[in-house]
Amino acid sequence: MSTAPLRPVAARRATFTDNNDHSAECMFGVGAVRDAWLGHGLRAWPSDRTTAESAVETLYRRSGFREPEFVWVPSPPAGSDLIAVEGLATTLSFAGDGVACVSSRIATMLSESRRRMDTLIARGRSDWPNERRAIETARTQSPDDSARVGISPNAIIRAAVWDSLRTSLFDGVAAAIRTLMPAVVGGVTWYGQQEAHRVAFYDTYRRFGLARFRSDDVELLDLHTAVTGATGWWWAFDNVCVMAERPTALHTEPIPGRVHNERRLHHPDAPALEFEDGHLLFVHHGTIVPDWVVLEPTVERIARERNVEVRRCAIERIGWDTYIDEAGLALIDRADDPGNVGHTLQLYVISDGWGRSDHILLAVNGSPERDGRRRRYGIYVPTRISSALDAAAWTYGINGTDYARLVRRT
Amino acid sequence: MNSIMTLSDLTALTGLDVFDYLDQEVSVPVIDGMQAQGDLIVVPYSLVAEIVTPGPWTRSENVPLSGVVLLRSAAGGNPHSLVADEGMCMWSTPVNDPRRLALGILDTRVTAYLIHPEHGATGIAPGRYVIGRQRERGVGRFFERTHFVVD
Numbered sequence: 392m393s394t395a396p397l398r399p400v401a402a403r404r405a406t407f408t409d410n411n412d413h414s415a416e417c418m419f420g421v422g423a424v425r426d427a428w429l430g431h432g433l434r435a436w437p438s439d440r441t442t443a444e445s446a447v448e449t450l451y452r453r454s455g456f457r458e459p460e461f462v463w464v465p466s467p468p469a470g471s472d473l474i475a476v477e478g479l480a481t482t483l484s485f486a487g488d489g490v491a492c493v494s495s496r497i498a499t500m501l502s503e504s505r506r507r508m509d510t511l512i513a514r515g516r517s518d519w520p521n522e523r524r525a526i527e528t529a530r531t532q533s534p535d536d537s538a539r540v541g542i543s544p545n546a547i548i549r550a551a552v553w554d555s556l557r558t559s560l561f562d563g564v565a566a567a568i569r570t571l572m573p574a575v576v577g578g579v580t581w582y583g584q585q586e587a588h589r590v591a592f593y594d595t596y597r598r599f600g601l602a603r604f605r606s607d608d609v610e611l612l613d614l615h616t617a618v619t620g621a622t623g624w625w626w627a628f629d630n631v632c633v634m635a636e637r638p639t640a641l642h643t644e645p646i647p648g649r650v651h652n653e654r655r656l657h658h659p660d661a662p663a664l665e666f667e668d669g670h671l672l673f674v675h676h677g678t679i680v681p682d683w684v685v686l687e688p689t690v691e692r693i694a695r696e697r698n699v700e701v702r703r704c705a706i707e708r709i710g711w712d713t714y715i716d717e718a719g720l721a722l723i724d725r726a727d728d729p730g731n732v733g734h735t736l737q738l739y740v741i742s743d744g745w746g747r748s749d750h751i752l753l754a755v756n757g758s759p760e761r762d763g764r765r766r767r768y769g770i771y772v773p774t775r776i777s778s779a780l781d782a783a784a785w786t787y788g789i790n791g792t793d794y795a796r797l798v799r800r801t
Numbered sequence: 802m803n804s805i806m807t808l809s810d811l812t813a814l815t816g817l818d819v820f821d822y823l824d825q826e827v828s829v830p831v832i833d834g835m836q837a838q839g840d841l842i843v844v845p846y847s848l849v850a851e852i853v854t855p856g857p858w859t860r861s862e863n864v865p866l867s868g869v870v871l872l873r874s875a876a877g878g879n880p881h882s883l884v885a886d887e888g889m890c891m892w893s894t895p896v897n898d899p900r901r902l903a904l905g906i907l908d909t910r911v912t913a914y915l916i917h918p919e920h921g922a923t924g925i926a927p928g929r930y931v932i933g934r935q936r937e938r939g940v941g942r943f944f945e946r947t948h949f950v951v952d
Contacts, residue, residue, distance in 0.1 A: 531895065532894075532895070539860070540858060540860055647949065648872075648934075648948075730835075730837065757837065757838075757839070757920065758839075758919055758920045758921065759822075763822075770937040770950060771937050771938040771939070772937065773938050786935045786936055786950065787837070787842040787844075787933065787935055787936075788852075788900040788902040789844065789848065789849070793835070793848055794835075796834060796835055797834075797835050797836065798834040798835060799830060800836065800837040800838075801837070801838050801917075801920040801921060801923055
């Protein structure tokens with residue numbers, strides 16, 4: 392229970408370090424702003440076409456171009472197909488007037504604006520001896536914990552907003568959507584909703600009064616904000632702008648061990664990502680898998696699968712104990728499980744048939760499940776380990792002799 | 802909190818929930834050695850004194866009766882909470898650990914309890930301990946790397 396009384400919000404200051412009571416409040420706000428942007432990035436809902444078109448038209452005008460004709464497609468892969476069929480990207484080239492096309496003009500305009508805003512932000516930088524180490528520390532703990540030990544707002548916002556959203560959206564969802572498309576589309580691909588980190592970061596500074604940006608940069612930020620909040624991917628060509636709808640389904644789960652609400656695609660028994668035109672992806676805890684892994688995993692199919700990540704996902708679907716029984720894996724070693732009376736640790740070798748092998752420790756959970764049974768689970772360990780006790784010890788970072796002294800495991 | 806505790810005593814005292822199917826009336830054992838609760842391990846400090854050390858960022862906080870969350874629930878999975886009589890137990894974090902497994906160092910003058918919705922509760926006898934995470938080897942990469950186990 393917190394004993395600190397709430398302070399009035401109006402008393403907020405531009406730096407978090409001069410008053411520790413304010414810092415926790417500000418930092419709570421940072422998480423809320425980030426989560427609102429995360430919501431935009433993960434939104435599965437038809438685009439707000441009016442808002443998106445109006446913002447993109449303004450970006451065209453500011454780049455010295457006339458408003459384009461808008462063509463809406465149901466998904467990003469449908470957009471790349473259209474671009475290829477219509478030959479929209481063939482007019483682009485690095486030589487000659489490549490840099491004068493509208494997409495590179497818009498890209499330059501926005502990146503120069505960001506650079507100016509970065510300079511302003513850096514001016515208020517704290518005197519932390521090493522900003523990078525501060526960011527790394529800020530990544531591993533909550534914003535208020537970071538504020539409490541005097542880590543600068545810059546490092547906290549970088550970790551809690553930019554890095555978090557980039558991980559969930561740009562490196563997560565957008566990278567997954569990329570796999571539905573050819574490697575090269577032509578022109579600059581804008582990720583729309585999944586570019587939220589680029590706007591959320593500066594939006595945070597603006598909302599908390601931590602930086603005062605130039606008025607033209609504020610206007611560009613507003614335009615970029617509008618596009619990000621309204622639609623999915625888009626491609627700007629001189630006369631035509633191809634706009635893709637947002638997904639119709641998008642399911643995620645928290646990334647384990649992360650503290651800034653980083654999320655990854657996941658759905659246990661349905662596509663994690665789906666577009667109106669039927670483009671879809673099955674994703675198991677962040678790993679893109681073929682549909683059989685989710686819909687009908689079998690020992691035979693696992694044996695034929697070459698990709699170890701995919702095999703692992705499929706094995707987890709049917710359960711390690713079932714898999715080990717049915718696939719007849721070779722037992723290397725077994726030992727009594729210290730601290731878990733009556734149960735054993737078993738070390739298996741699993742060969743994938745292509746000359747590669749892995750060592751898997753099969754252990755029994757220390758506590759019963761709701762139905763009274765105890766779950767068995769498999770943990771990959773380094774192949775140099777050939778004793779079951781050493782394998783269990785390695786998972787906790789200690790040696791086998793010490794692990795044998797474990798008194799209790801629940 | 803030094804008398805013999807049951808799970809229901811502990812949950813009543815701290816306000817932390819555990820799943821209803823765990824036996825609420827069995828007394829909670831108090832261990833002065835190494836013990837594991839799911840994906841966490843409590844190791845007497847002497848065993849890892851050469852590996853885990855406090856660093857310049859390390860801060861110590863008093864563990865309140867309402868508990869400190871060691872692995873946050875926002876990170877997915879159920880939280881492991883550390884509770885003890887107020888003012889008798891210190892939790893220091895972050896700490897230096899080349900294995901990158903230690904969550905922090907526990908110094909307690911009374912019995913401290915680790916509570917988890919699925920695993921129930923376990924008592925930690927007075928002393929100094931390192932509480933760390935469990936890891937496994939990552940697969941499918943060009944090089945070996947590890948990641949954390951989450952239960």
